[in-house]
Amino acid sequence: MKNINFLNLVRENLFFKREIIKSTSKILKHSNFILGPELEKFENNFKNFLNCNHAVGVSSGTSALYIALKYLNLRKNDEVITVSNSYLSTVSSIVLAGGKPILVDVDETLNISVKELKKKINKNTKAIIVVHLTGAPCDIKGVLKLIQNKKICLIEDCAQAVGAKINNKSVGTFGDFGCFSFHPLKNLSGLGDGGAIVCKSKKIKEWILKARNNGHPHRDEFDFWSFNMRLDTIQASFLNLKLKYLKKINEKRNLNAKIYIKELSHIKYLKLPKINKKNYNVFHLFIILAKKRDELKKFLQKNKVETKIHYPKPIHLQKAGKISFKKTKLRNTEKFSKEMLSLPINQFLTKNEILIICKLIKKFYNR
Secondary structure (H helix, E strand, O other): OOOEOOOOHHHHHHHOHHHHHHHHHHHHHHOOOOOOHHHHHHHHHHHHHHOOOEEEEEOOHHHHHHHHHHHOOOOOOOEEEEEOOOOOHHHHHHHHOOOEEEEEOEOOOOOEOHHHHHHHOOOOEEEEEEEOHHHOOOOHHHHHHHOOOOOOEEEEEOOOOOOOEEOOEEOOOOOOEEEEEOOOOOOOOOOOOOEEEEEOOHHHHHHHHHHOEOOOOEOOEOOOOOOEOEOOHHHHHHHHHHHOOHHHHHHHHHHHHHHHHHHHOOOOOEEOOOOOOOEEOOOOOEEEEEOOHHHHHHHHHHOOEOOEOOOOOOHHHOHHHHHHOOOOOOHHHHHHHOOEEEEOOOOOOOHHHHHHHHHHHHHHHOO
């Protein structure tokens, strides 16, 4: 049997080869590699895709989170609440922006628990970062209800959720800021790092344009201290190409997920993602909660199926996290981290390959 890889970046990017060469040749002719016309075009296209007010391209999803938090001008005791089962940028951006991260547990969706969030909100809470993990929208309406009439900034970490929706409204457009990643592994992927931040206010957009560019209003002046966090022209051109295919990519991932759910739903040792009919999940990841997770992973690997774990060690249990979160106990987060297994879900999988994976999982639990 041939290998079934978790991703197939070679096949994905060869699909765009002709268009990539053509767009790169065009950029070489005008040689405007920084803040070129392709970037502005992508920002407009991405804004229209999300149906939001403003979108600004930045260097990464981490940069997007950092810029959103930098805008708040956080002080030492200003608290930002978020979750621990995410990529480290969700929390590191808070620390690097000068705030105090406060972690809350997740519910069975693997996203933030509104019930636990309510317990942590206090007079020091300046912002909340919700994560739409795996491409599944969190209960953002529940979060909005909690902070109604409170001066708390809501930031959406949409790094894994580009194209996901709640009642036909794109995630990233509910809060004050929506932060996206275009890392090569994402559903909408560059050939290098990239990201975007969306917001509602033109005034804030103008500030972000300066914040991503070392505080420059123009070349010879700067208004405040900041970093270089620009999305370069070439990456923007690649993202323009791929954005046209994003809906089809997300639809194919949904079809793959339905096969998994149909084939594996009867296995009592597994918990599968629940489909909320009011939401549109883009399945950046297909995470199952599996008994004997490590043994199953080894069994699949032995049978040439590549899987991943997102994430084996929560942020508060990492080396740096243990220093910052000495007394933090997150029951669900810690339990789920020992059971989570990400199965291949990419758009280039065939139905037969998914059925092979399912057959192997059934064989493992029927032994």
